[in-house]
Amino acid sequence: MHYRNLIVSxxxxxxxxxxxxxxxxxxxxCLNCHSKLSAFNETERLFNEIRxxxxxxxxxxxLDCHVNILEKFAKSNYEQWxxxxxxxFNVTCNNCHGGDPGTxxxxxxxxxxxxxxxxxxxxxxxxxPETCGKCHTEELKQFQSSSHYxxxxxxxxxxxxxxxxxxxxxxxLNVSEFHGLCNNCHNIEMRIAPSDAPDKAIAALMNTDKLKxxxxxxxxxxxxxxxxxxxxxxxxxxxxxxxxxxxNLPVLWHSFNxxxxxxxxxxxxxxxxxxxxxxxxxxxxxxxxxxxxxxxxTGLASxxxxxxxx
Numbered sequence: 001m002h003y004r005n006l007i008v009s010x011x012x013x014x015x016x017x018x019x020x021x022x023x024x025x026x027x028x029x030c031l032n033c034h035s036k037l038s039a040f041n042e043t044e045r046l047f048n049e050i051r052x053x054x055x056x057x058x059x060x061x062x063l064d065c066h067v068n069i070l071e072k073f074a075k076s077n078y079e080q081w082x083x084x085x086x087x088x089f090n091v092t093c094n095n096c097h098g099g100d101p102g103t104x105x106x107x108x109x110x111x112x113x114x115x116x117x118x119x120x121x122x123x124x125x126x127x128x129p130e131t132c133g134k135c136h137t138e139e140l141k142q143f144q145s146s147s148h149y150x151x152x153x154x155x156x157x158x159x160x161x162x163x164x165x166x167x168x169x170x171x172x173l174n175v176s177e178f179h180g181l182c183n184n185c186h187n188i189e190m191r192i193a194p195s196d197a198p199d200k201a202i203a204a205l206m207n208t209d210k211l212k213x214x215x216x217x218x219x220x221x222x223x224x225x226x227x228x229x230x231x232x233x234x235x236x237x238x239x240x241x242x243x244x245x246x247x248n249l250p251v252l253w254h255s256f257n258x259x260x261x262x263x264x265x266x267x268x269x270x271x272x273x274x275x276x277x278x279x280x281x282x283x284x285x286x287x288x289x290x291x292x293x294x295x296x297x298t299g300l301a302s303x304x305x306x307x308x309x310x
Contacts, residue, residue, distance in 0.1 A: 028101040029109050030093035034078045080168035096131055098122055123167075126152055128160045142254035157185065175205045200258050207265045208249055214272035215242050218279075225279035235278035242272035 081087055086095075094101045099113040114121035122131045129149065133140030143149050143161075151158035164173055164181065173181065179198045184190075186197035194200070218239045225232045245268030252261055276283060 028092050028094075029104050030097075030099065030101045031078070032104075033106075033109070034076075034093065035082075077168045080166075084168065084170045086170050091135070095134075096123060125160050126155065128162055132161045138251045139254045142251055143256075146254070146256040148256055159185075175202060178202060178205065197258070204258050204262050204265070207262060207269075208246075211242070211246055211249075211265055211268045211272065214269050214276070215239065215246060217283075218242065218272045218275035221276045221279040221281040221283075224281050228281075230280060232279055235275045238271045238275035238278055242268045242275065245271065 081093075086092075092101065093099070097113050098111075100109050100111055103109050114124075116123045116125075118124060119126070121127065129140055129143055129152070133143075148158050152160055165171060178201050182198035182201050185192045186195055188195050218235070222232050222235050222239060225235065245264060249261070249265065249268075252264060255261070
């Protein structure tokens with residue numbers, strides 16, 4: 001079953017990466033055109049010029065040496081988009097930038113598409129939340145309640161959606177990436193309070209792992225209780241409450257109210273723990289390995305001493 005699910009997942013990703021964009025490009029001039037454009041072209045030309053100069057001075061050089069730099073500075077928007085979830089769900093260029101994807105005429109296709117530096121643009125940094133919020137309505141509501149949003153609207157330095165999710169890739173950060181990102185502003189030098197926000201953010205996110213573990217324990221306990229013929233309706237109700245909290249956490253995170261986020265996460269943990277208790281299934285406490293290890297080492301020492309005596 002596990003391998004079957006893995007194969008299905010890989011198949012879906014392949015469809016998202018190749019078949020869906022290809023099918024969309026037939027009716028979408030944005031994709032049809034931008035799939036042929038690449039920021040690599042200009043950057044490769046510049047690197048080739050450097051390479052020629054190096055060779056003229058008998059300095060060995062190859063584009064292979066600079067491949068990381070090329071990827072960092074010259075990855076095209078289309079290449080980033082094609083591997084994103086937006087591509088999988090048919091969210092194309094015009095959904096964020098505007099324009100008319102039904103025409104092949106450049107001027108008409110780009111009608112009302114403004115540069116990101118224009119305050120009237122849909123992708124101007126202060127307008128990005130409302131642009132994303134056309135689809136991500138609940139996330140926008142949470143973000144609008146945050147101090148980040150208030151500072152953003154006051155034209156102060158503050159993160160917007162693509163600060164965390166990156167334009168065109170639309171990636172979701174993992175826990176390890178948050179500290180460095182938050183620390184760009186929340187640090188002693190910048191004096192943007194609270195300076196310990198990165199540490200608190202990591203702690204809050206790590207707490208969600210505990211919730212996940214408690215939900216797993218509760219689910220296993222309910223399965224065992226069912227096999228034993230016990231009534232699990234009360235336990236299932238508590239587990240459902242924990243699952244509901246877990247499902248809402250990604251949206252709730254966008255308020256950046258860490259104390260509230262932690263309180264709600266802890267509420268989910270308690271519900272999951274209560275579900276385990278309601279099953280009546282004995283909870284196995286993890287054994288402390290210290291005694292077993294000491295006993296094992298003592299046994300080895302005894303054998304060693306006996307052999308030496310002989």
